Amino acid sequence: MGNHESKTEWRPSASKNPRKIYDESTHKLNDWGSLERFIYIGSESSYNAHDKHPNRKNAECIDRLISDGKGVEVVQHLSDISRYGGTLRQNNLIFALAICARSNNEETKNEAYKELSAICRIPTHFFLFVNYCKQESLQSGSTGWGRAHRRAMIKWYEEKAKHPVGLARLLTKYKSRRMQTTNKIGETWSHSKIMQKAHPKFEDDFMKVVQQYLLYGFKGAQRLASSRKMTTESISKFLTYIEGTEKAKGCTDKEALVALIKEYDLEREHIPTQMVKCPMVSKAIMSNMKAEAKVRNISLMSSKGLCNEGSECEKEIIAILSNEKALHDERVHPIRILIALLSYKKGENKKTRWKKGKVNTLKWNVNQNICQALNAAFYQSFITVQSSEKRFLIAISCSEDMDKPCNGCPVINCKQAAAAMMMLTTRTEKHCKVVGFSDGLTKIIIDKNDLLEDVTEKISTLKGSETDVSIPLRWALEKKKKFDVFIVYSDNIKTEGNQAIEALAEYQKEVPDAKLIVVAMLASDNIIADKGNPFILNIVGFNKKAAVLIQEFATSEI
Template sequence: MAEGGSLQPDDETHEIKLQTDRLSYMQVENISGGFVFQVTDMTRLLRFLILGTEGGTYYSGEKELKRESVQCIDRLMIQDRGVEVVKKIVEVSQAGRACKQNCTVYALAVCARSNDQNTKKAAYDALSTVCQIPTDLFAFIKFCEEFSAGTGWGRAHRRAIADWYNNFNEDVTTLAYKVTKFRRRHNWEHKDVIRLAHIYPASESLRLIIRYLVRGLREAKRLQMPADVVELDKWQKVYIYLEAVEKALHCTEESDIVELIQKHGLVREHVPTPLLMSIPVWQALLKNMPMNATIRNLGKMGSLHMIEEGSEEEKIIVDRLQNKAALKKSKIHPFKILVAMKIYSKGMSEKGSLTWPRNDNVVKALEEAYYMCFDNVEPTNKKYCLAVDVSGSMDTPMMGIESMTARDGAAAMMMLTARTESDFEVYAFCHKLDKIQIQKTDTMKKVLNKMSSLSFGSTNCSLPIIQALSDKKKFDVFIVYTDSETHFTEIHPSQALQQYRTKTGIKDARMIVVGMASSGFTIADPTDPFMLDIVGFDSNAPEAMRSFVEGQF
């Protein structure tokens, strides 16, 4: 981290030259004629795993994954670093650092299809660690099929997939839950996978699950019950659960499905679609619903008019959202709460035709949860310079979150910095950069009012860096928040950032440009590991920015 305070007078040209010389061996010429740090293939791999792209750009929404997107893996394998690649995939996956899990699964599939036997073995050994739910397993199979044109069910592939099921031998009830909750994804389902993998179950309780998935409960019931007492207990618990799931699948009566939910802990995915229009069913589901699922299903429950003022459901939801310990345990990011609040307050879904009457007490509870969830975010302990576009165009809906404007998103992200970091300054783009005083205790409304009170001008992304040099201030991170209008005048941001690094000695000074309503701009130099573009904005973007600031990729 850079030391705080002002720069010393910059009259020691010789010292600056020495600093530049010491760093030049690590640098290459960039698109603007300046020299920047070279991005290594391992950094490119981390960018792909965390951002979904090798370049310095995070795209909101889903983008099609293509084989050419991970050429860095091929180059690393040529250097005999394939096993190291797999270790990095596992590390990112286990730490929950990937914005989109599909990217880690895709990279693992690339390694599994490698011609290098050590890399292939490491990838298949890591399958159960990276793919912890059937959705990810099915995605892995899909990607492997794409790479092998449908001819990829060799011995190693079959054994790894069989091991995925058999690894649940000590926790068969969890397997029963997962395979019945996620029955099919990516045009694959368990019975097809099991047949192709030639699975030999490691225990009789696992055999029961496998037989059920392939042939149904009636055939599974014909299996001989195990003689071992411990195994018999596991077998009976699995059978009772599968029987409940099967009853739920064919249920037509509200009272029957409610009883099954209450007795066996069934979840929404176990409920037949017609019964998801039932208030009693959702009332039963709500009682033990996790925090994230509660927030995700507010609109659906509201559309059934079950969250009425003074109702038991209102009390459950409000109490849950105001439970600080539960919010902390859920590790939910405050930005996700804010997005949920904006969508719920609007009374209609962003996609589809679902509508609902808003409950003001729920809205208030969401707002309180938003502020409480700032405690879920660990500080990076960096010194920030935040520059925000305050023009009228910031009222444009954010790309990826239509219920929020670019102004809302910028305000929320500045609040995040103010409430979690101790060292930051905020500026607005006007005819020059004007400082905004954002306090730790400011509410969302107060921050928006401060932004709205300023005049505006162009968004020159180099200006915050130029201004910092002029004012002789040291920052570790520059972040520009705008809608989609980004430009530079006589100096490109990458050049300005390089000058700043040279003159301040902060060799890893970073810059993030966030185009919240943009669909295709790029300012970051792809050869500079310390520049990042955010194109559009979604609830995963704040975590991508944090990972970047902390130097994780």
């Protein structure tokens, strides 16, 4: 039962948007540009590390495109982005698809439902789509469960049914999810709930068994298949996998459970909570994880005592972290590894989890061998980032507040984040100049062999003041220096943003497509308010996704 069809749902690859995203006469984003920004960062001007849910007002460009008769093109573009992995937050993409699906334009609606299975590959995304559709329908006073919607729900299951074991895995791993929206109102969606609302009448025997399982459980599906002598290969594969998960659910013998995990390729969600605490069982679960997932779960595995010195788990983690090809193939970003390292070195997870009114905190013994492997992997993973061949000016304003934790990722402080990002750019780009600035500019020499500690120490000597983002731009203009991308790192932006907007506009007379990225790692709101400017990007707070965004914005049109 080991490998089955939907284990790896998709692989991202490079894609470009062929449409012009801004008006050349006004230098403002057009509706296609606003759509691109919404899908990628959630708004026209800023990426906020805190915001998780899309804001309907920021998606009004979709309404305008649909009104202009471009709704089908919008859906096709959403599908392309999904296929090529071009979005930081899947929520925004699925929200856009839901708007199209609830549109009054029949062609747009039909196209949205047609692409549903391709975009919402796993049940979590499917449930999110259903939730957003309901949210959209409530605004118009509709229930949202008309014939077209019900037919689309049924179609999603039929598409997944092409791979019986894959479908069984999806239905058992993602049984239900509680979805929340911007107004913090949550609703739990499950396969059984959707099946009840869609109330399909299947003609295919296999889909009848699937429906029976979702509504009445494994025994109900078994009885139906047996009483009607449904013996197709698809039904047999489906029920065999379901039976394996049922056995695991009630298994209390750790050796028998490990055997089930290996036989059916079971995952964490299939295992009883009390049995996950068993080191032997946890090890079997972790062995099925991919490289990036194991890096992400080092602290969890360590808290269960699996990663002590000399353990098999320790050897496996070190082997993965030392595997340059695995890091490259799975695109493990350096900032992700740095966050894993800093989190692991703390020896406990400060993120609290509430259960029955109590706070649970994960604790573990720090294994120095794993720390060394993570540290080495951080530097090794720089090879996963491709050069853009752009010319960069990186400017940092360093105040005392830069020692504070980043908003959005408290495990790393602002100074460490800025240093890591500066290292990333200087190591991957041929043309890169680094300066510190307050009232004026100070050159910072970063060698390609500098360690994170070296770079952090160099920027610690800088003097801080109120951050005038226009200073690096005005310096480049005065000195006639040519740069394609300006990146400013700071704790917060305390001065008027219009100076930077005007300075960039002036600089673009020399370098027309020059871009400005402002990263305020302690900020909680928009930094430079120039809505619709395709050449300016605000990043509010900082996290691993912000690190990817900086690179993407510098090298492409988003």
